[in-house]
Amino acid sequence: MNFLIASVSSEPSIDHAPFILSGVLLSLVVIYLASKIGGEISNRLGLPPVLGELLAGVIVGVSALKLLTFPESGSDGSDSVIMWLLQTTLGLPASEVSAVFTQVSDVVLLLSELGVIILLFEIGLESDLKQLLGVGAQAVVVAVIGVVLPFAAGTAGLIFLFGMAPIPAIFAGAALTATSIGITSRVLSELGKLTSKEGQIILGAAVTDDVLGIIVLAIVASLAKTGTVDLGNVIILIISAASFLVGALLLGQLVNKLYVSVATNLKTRGEIITPAFIFAFAMAYLGNAIHLEAILGSFTAGLILDESDERNELQKQVVPVADLLVPIFFVTVGAKTNIGVLNPLIPVNREGLIIAAFLIVVAIVGKVATGLGAFGQPGINRWAIGVGMIPRGEVGLVFAGIGSSSGVLSESLNAAIVIMVIITTFIAPPLLRVAFGISPDLESKELKTEVTKES
Known part of the structure; x- marks a missing residue:
């Protein structure tokens, strides 16, 4: 009866679909322009492109231009430039702005979630499982210290020093655990230290660190x-x-054999990548089904398929898909971050700024201390090992993104975590260069020893 009354008394509903599609398309235009411009500028400055994507997201988001805003950032669509464009060009009624804004935001955030699932699948594919199993005791100890120390110090500090509730404190502490293997490996390669003892320990520890971080x-x-x-x-x-x-x-072996068999027998387009994504999405679903995160499932799928005979070709084919979806995640994380809540000129914001400073200190000290785990290696550059574990990069942003979308993190705490990721990513490359420059180098010592023996 209520349904009949509503259908008779209400006005004909407006079809939102064309407005939603247009809003999503405009959002993607903003996201891709921001990611590409930010990534290019960052790359030319010798910094990771992901950092540029994040900062570009901050600029187009709630903190500045408001080209990309979301309800969870406190916006109702009235201050959204995209909604204004839909009203101006497509005649979107003012009464429908809020509903269309919410639905457009939901679609963009869904694409962002899909992007992070693809990102973790890609990271899993790039993580050499054999290397992970054979890195040695030093790398494992370094990784464990790099997870436990910052997590414990960060969580305890936020609870006891700042009186924060346990759940957000634990989430922020967990965001301090991960290390970006991509950033560190790039700098090590540029320094010619990728195959050094320090480089191998750092890379092995970073891979182990990623696995532990995703579990956390x-x-x-x-x-x-x-x-x-x-x-x-x-x-x-x-x-x-x-x-x-x-x-x-x-x-894994059984899955790999099945995957290779299927991929070999398929003759249509996508014969390699489609079965891989079927497996990755099924594992992501399973991760959700057992009340863990979908990203744990996709990361595990990547680890498993990394051992397949089709690994190299699969990695090549995943890259363009990741290029399409992953920037949505990084720009969205930046867009949702309101850095205005850390403005020191506003008294109520100063505690958030102090929390950000605290997280940065714990993030740096907690990773530098990992160098102490490189035992049994006389003359090893422990300072370089610790510094090499500092950058949080893309994995740290995954923590911030999921924490923000779950509603656990306040605006100030989310902004503090994002700033921690930015600072640690900025300082790690120059510090790593300094660390190898001022500390004893095993290779030069060995060379001097050989010269002395010959003379």
Whole structure:
């Protein structure tokens, strides 16, 4: 009866579909322009393109131009430039702006979520499982210290020094754990140190660090959904995440054989990449189904298929898909970050700025201390190893993005995490160059020794 009354009394509804499609298309234009301009500028400055994408997102987002805004940032569409364009060019009624704005935002955020799933699948493909299993005790110890120390110090500091609630404190502490292997490996390669003992320990530790970091993220994101920290629940989540990862890897050989068999027998376009994405999305679904994160599933899928015979070709084919979807995630993270909440001229913002400074210090000190884990290596450059673990890069942004979308992080805490990622990513390359320049170099020592022996 209520339905009949509503259908008779209400005016004919407006079809939102054309406005939603147009809004999404304009949003993608903004995102791709921002990502490409920001990435190019960053690359020409010798910095990671992802940093440029993030900063470009900040500029086009709620902090500045408001070309890309979202309801969770406090916008209702009235201050959205894209909504204004839809009203001006397509005649979107003012009464429908809020509804269309919400639906456009939902689609863009969904594409962003898909982008991060692809990103973690790509990271998994690039993570050499054999290297991970054979990095040696030093790399494992370095990685464990690099996860435990910043996580414990960050979480405890936020709770006891700043009186923060456990869930957001744990999430922020977890954001301090990951290391960007891409940024460090690039700098090591430029310095000619990629194959040095320090370089191998750093890379092995960074790969292990990524695995541990993704597990930590899956656990804290699950805690965020429940809203409470229960020791029993934490233990169950840890066991679930570890079992999921180990169980999947143990079945890896079987999956690889099946994947290669399917890819070999398919004769139409996408014979290599389509089965891979089917597997990645199925694993991502399974990760969600057992109350972990979808990204743990896609990352695990990447680790497994990294061992397949089609690995190199698959990596080549994943790149253009990642180029299309991953920038949506990074620009969106930047766009949702309101850096205005850290303006020191406004008294109420100063605590957030202090929290950001605290996170930066813990992020740097917690990783530099990992160099102490390189035991049994006389003359090893422990300073360089610690510095090489500093940059958070894309993995740190995954923490910020998921924390923000889950509603766990306040605006100020989310901005503090993003700034921590930016600062650690900025300072790591020059510091790594300095570390190798001022510290003893094993290769030069060995060369001097050989020269002395010959003379």
